[in-house]
Amino acid sequence: MAEKSFKYVIVGGGVAAGYAAREFAKQGVQPGELAIISKEAVAPYERPALSKAYLFPEGTARLPGFHVCVGSGGERLLPEWYKEKGIELFLSTEIVKAELAAKTLISAAGETFKYHTLIIATGSTVIRLTDFGVQGADSKNIFYLREIDDADKLIEAIKAKKNGKAVIVGGGYIGLELGAVAKINNLEVSMVYPEPWCMPRLFTADIAAFYEGYYANKGIKIIKGTVAVGFTADSNGEVKEVKLKDGRVLEADIVVVGVGGRPLISLFKGQVEEEKGGIKTDAFFKTSVPDVYAVGDVATFPLKLFNDIRRVEHVDHARKSAEQAVKAIKASEEGKSIEEYDYLPFFYSRSFDLSWQFYGDNVGDTVLFGSNKPTSPPPKFGTYWVKDGKVVGVFLESGTPEENKAIAKVARVQPPVENLDLLKNEGLSFASKI
Numbered sequence: 001m002a003e004k005s006f007k008y009v010i011v012g013g014g015v016a017a018g019y020a021a022r023e024f025a026k027q028g029v030q031p032g033e034l035a036i037i038s039k040e041a042v043a044p045y046e047r048p049a050l051s052k053a054y055l056f057p058e059g060t061a062r063l064p065g066f067h068v069c070v071g072s073g074g075e076r077l078l079p080e081w082y083k084e085k086g087i088e089l090f091l092s093t094e095i096v097k098a099e100l101a102a103k104t105l106i107s108a109a110g111e112t113f114k115y116h117t118l119i120i121a122t123g124s125t126v127i128r129l130t131d132f133g134v135q136g137a138d139s140k141n142i143f144y145l146r147e148i149d150d151a152d153k154l155i156e157a158i159k160a161k162k163n164g165k166a167v168i169v170g171g172g173y174i175g176l177e178l179g180a181v182a183k184i185n186n187l188e189v190s191m192v193y194p195e196p197w198c199m200p201r202l203f204t205a206d207i208a209a210f211y212e213g214y215y216a217n218k219g220i221k222i223i224k225g226t227v228a229v230g231f232t233a234d235s236n237g238e239v240k241e242v243k244l245k246d247g248r249v250l251e252a253d254i255v256v257v258g259v260g261g262r263p264l265i266s267l268f269k270g271q272v273e274e275e276k277g278g279i280k281t282d283a284f285f286k287t288s289v290p291d292v293y294a295v296g297d298v299a300t301f302p303l304k305l306f307n308d309i310r311r312v313e314h315v316d317h318a319r320k321s322a323e324q325a326v327k328a329i330k331a332s333e334e335g336k337s338i339e340e341y342d343y344l345p346f347f348y349s350r351s352f353d354l355s356w357q358f359y360g361d362n363v364g365d366t367v368l369f370g371s372n373k374p375t376s377p378p379p380k381f382g383t384y385w386v387k388d389g390k391v392v393g394v395f396l397e398s399g400t401p402e403e404n405k406a407i408a409k410v411a412r413v414q415p416p417v418e419n420l421d422l423l424k425n426e427g428l429s430f431a432s433k434i
Ligand SMILES: Cc1cc2nc3c(=O)[nH]c(=O)nc-3n(C[C@H](O)[C@H](O)[C@H](O)COP(=O)(O)OP(=O)(O)OC[C@H]3O[C@@H](n4cnc5c(N)ncnc54)[C@H](O)[C@@H]3O)c2cc1C
Pocket: 011, 012, 013, 014, 015, 016, 017, 037, 038, 039, 040, 047, 048, 049, 050, 051, 093, 094, 095, 096, 121, 122, 123, 124, 145, 146, 147, 174, 264, 267, 295, 296, 297, 298, 312, 313, 314, 315, 316, 318, 346, 347, 348, 349, 350
């Protein structure tokens, strides 16, 4: 097969790839210079929609409605946009081999791609229960959610199992969002997770108590402190039961598993320096290999604000890291330099009519403000994280745009606090005056 050669190649066609393409276009890219190679069959889209409006029975989101960059209020990049710019999109094309020393990528179909500069934007893959040999985990109607194909299969099952029973395995944000959409689709929903409360990596017990209470009031059954250890299937191979470690058995027509992800970096193993499970980069997303950059979920980068090195699996970082890498590539070509990446971690989730945002770091003492009673109408509460006498992180449920801007500013400025009781009493007004 003929070899294809580009000045820039982005491997992976998700959020980071789309925002990188827009930045390339802004900075100036000649037709034929840039190629995006994606395993998925569609142009880059805003992945968070998959566990939200994409699964709604009404007001459903469908492509082309949520192609990047609508998620951040930008222009929607339709496939024609790439064509107009002379950016080649190789869709349904999986790279199965990368030879960084030879600047070569090889696809599953045997195509060879050469590049001068490579941006690795392969994102993450889900952790599967079959990876741990969980009995019956390969039964039909057990789903995972990462790509649009996964979401389409889930939608088919929801239609086929009308008013059936859904078990959500995992209590992270994906589990919580999927629990909500399953309920909205009129399924009878149970959620199972081993931790003492949902989203334990971010939520405090007080924050989680609100969401667990809210979900319970919506009729969702929450089973904590145990895990799914096996599944039984009917004669068609379709899942029928979820067996829990504590001996309980849950009936299920659909199981959705959201137990975490892992960055997709196996193609580059042994060729590039790694750190904290990702590809190590500098503040410009340059890896240890010349002319190779890594962005989005796969990058472990210097987080200047916390004087730390981190990997971040949030859409906001995927967008911003991609833009930073492209700016750095273009600047280095012109012998210029740009500012180091100075990221303020930002994460959000939405389910039912709830919507929360978190900025900063969740370390140190916590101060809950507002009422976290699941029945308080309308819900408005939050939490400050205070470390070494400074506010370093803020969480807020149902903030207005101004309030969310205010908490972002607090997390960035890290104002000092002397008295945690005072901070609790001041609540959101503390953030509003920073
Ligand atoms: C269902 C869901 C909901 C989410 N909701 C939120 C949210 O509410 N808030 C938030 O902050 N974050 C959310 N995230 C996380 C966010 O979407 C990711 O952090 C973001 O998509 C990362 O962007 P990325 O470009 O690094 O990877 P991705 O967007 O995952 O893109 C990677 C792309 O690379 C392709 N690829 C991988 N390997 C190869 C290969 N070998 N060859 C070719 N192509 C390849 C993949 O098919 C994919 O298209 C959510 C994620 C999921 C899955």
